[in-house]
Amino acid sequence: MNDVSVITLSESAAKALDLLEAVGFESWCVGGCVRDALLGRAVNDYDIATAASWEQAERVLADGGFAVHRTGVKHGTITAVLDGEALEVTTYRADGAYVDGRHPDGVTFVKSIEEDLARRDFTMNALAYHPDRGLLDCWGGLDDVRAGLIRAVGDPARRFAEDGLRVLRGCRFASQLGFSIEPQTLQAMRANKKMLACVSAERVTHELDGMLLGGHVGDALIECVDVLVAVLPEVAACRGFDQRTPYHIYDVWEHTARVVQCAPLTLRARWAALFHDIGKPAACFSEGDRMHFYGHPEISARLAEGAMRRLLMAPRFIAGVLKLVRMHDRQIAASPRSVRRALAGFDGDIELFRELIGLKRADAMAQSELSRPRLDLADDLERILGDLLAADAVFTVKQLAIDGNDVMALGVPAGPSVGDALDAALEAVMDERVDNDRGQLLAFVESRL
Numbered sequence: 079m080n081d082v083s084v085i086t087l088s089e090s091a092a093k094a095l096d097l098l099e100a101v102g103f104e105s106w107c108v109g110g111c112v113r114d115a116l117l118g119r120a121v122n123d124y125d126i127a128t129a130a131s132w133e134q135a136e137r138v139l140a141d142g143g144f145a146v147h148r149t150g151v152k153h154g155t156i157t158a159v160l161d162g163e164a165l166e167v168t169t170y171r172a173d174g175a176y177v178d179g180r181h182p183d184g185v186t187f188v189k190s191i192e193e194d195l196a197r198r199d200f201t202m203n204a205l206a207y208h209p210d211r212g213l214l215d216c217w218g219g220l221d222d223v224r225a226g227l228i229r230a231v232g233d234p235a236r237r238f239a240e241d242g243l244r245v246l247r248g249c250r251f252a253s254q255l256g257f258s259i260e261p262q263t264l265q266a267m268r269a270n271k272k273m274l275a276c277v278s279a280e281r282v283t284h285e286l287d288g289m290l291l292g293g294h295v296g297d298a299l300i301e302c303v304d305v306l307v308a309v310l311p312e313v314a315a316c317r318g319f320d321q322r323t324p325y326h327i328y329d330v331w332e333h334t335a336r337v338v339q340c341a342p343l344t345l346r347a348r349w350a351a352l353f354h355d356i357g358k359p360a361a362c363f364s365e366g367d368r369m370h371f372y373g374h375p376e377i378s379a380r381l382a383e384g385a386m387r388r389l390l391m392a393p394r395f396i397a398g399v400l401k402l403v404r405m406h407d408r409q410i411a412a413s414p415r416s417v418r419r420a421l422a423g424f425d426g427d428i429e430l431f432r433e434l435i436g437l438k439r440a441d442a443m444a445q446s447e448l449s450r451p452r453l454d455l456a457d458d459l460e461r462i463l464g465d466l467l468a469a470d471a472v473f474t475v476k477q478l479a480i481d482g483n484d485v486m487a488l489g490v491p492a493g494p495s496v497g498d499a500l501d502a503a504l505e506a507v508m509d510e511r512v513d514n515d516r517g518q519l520l521a522f523v524e525s526r527l
Contacts, residue, residue, distance in 0.1 A: 242273030253292025296339030
């Protein structure tokens with residue numbers, strides 16, 4: 079963690095503070111930019127709180143060379159851009175009542191930075207910094223950052239009752255920062271998870287995306303599961319569900335959390351990891367002391383599809399996640415022929431197939447030592463894929479040396495028969511019965527007429 083004395087602001091942020099202060103308007107960098115600077119993390123967004131009204135800030139910053147946009151003047155906010163960097167500049171304010179559980183009915187502009195900081199969600203975000211005055215910490219945020227704690231400002235029940243989105247923000251911060259959630263704060267998040275019904279599907283998805291890509295997502299999923307079920311009820315049955323097989327040493331949810339942590343760092347792979355086993359409780363049946371989960375990938379895919387549609391995800395993204403979920407338990411032999419056929423089943427989507435290999439590896443890593451051969455298999459599949467790509471191997475119709483016009487020139491009538499002929503030619507190439515050579519392929523098609 080960085081010492082407060084070594085916080086360095088960007089040139090644009092420092093200039094904005096100087097311009098506002100030069101004409102008598104006290105101003106501070108606030109919130110996440112201060113927190114991240116203290117943690118030594120990259121600061122991507124600067125927020126400035128100022129005693130100036132938005133009209134005054136607009137005039138001062140525009141005269142100083144900033145391009146200014148009126149992005150939220152109802153709440154005292156403008157966006158000032160210099161050299162490609164955007165700063166949010168907001169007048170000191172206190173929020174009105176949150177009647178809808180998401181947005182304040184109005185704001186009151188206040189005189190001091192202390193009043194402004196009191197409205198913020200977590201102590202680590204209620205920090206203000208100025209290069210000359212140093213750090214302003216009214217709520218113990220610095221100690222909480224040092225301790226790695228997420229703590230609500232003031233009464234946690236009130237904070238989350240005001241704005242349901244804060245409940246998910248706490249989960250996301252736990253994943254991204256590796257912080258623990260202070261017990262009273264976590265209890266208030268659980269007690270107010272009903273407020274998530276007031277949050278739009280798009281905002282829920284945005285927060286969950288950020289959480290799944292966090293570096294500490296496994297721990298956060300375990301800590302926050304009682305909150306997450308409010309937006310992902312499909313995972314509720316996974317909590318504490320004992321798998322009772324020699325291959326598993328964790329319950330379904332802890333296994334899932336570990337798989338997400340180890341999965342490739344892409345949204346598609348992380349969502350697939352989250353959903354890959356949610357069908358297990360429904361698929362489960364006992365045979366003696368052992369449980370079986372036959373058909374769970376398909377049940378998982380059905381549950382996942384409902385969840386993703388409810389969260390308004392893009393159809394193409396949903397299709398990719400469902401493909402991974404359905405295929406995560408499918409056996410693919412470590413042979414060029416099997417890998418080519420698998421790639422054909424993915425319509426030549428190499429990145430999706432890489433994510434499948436990564437998902438299979440993560441799944442094995444979150445199981446017992448009996449699954450060690452599955453780790454070796456994932457390594458073999460990755461090596462074979464690399465060899466095939468280096469050799470320009472064919473695994474889609476588009477890669478064939480002939481196309482539909484060539485097939486019709488041989489006398490095959492336009493229509494489904496052309497596609498059937500090309501599919502047969504692809505099968506022959508993948509089985510190494512025919513080379514991907516124009517002459518050989520034409521002869522092969524002709525021999526089938």
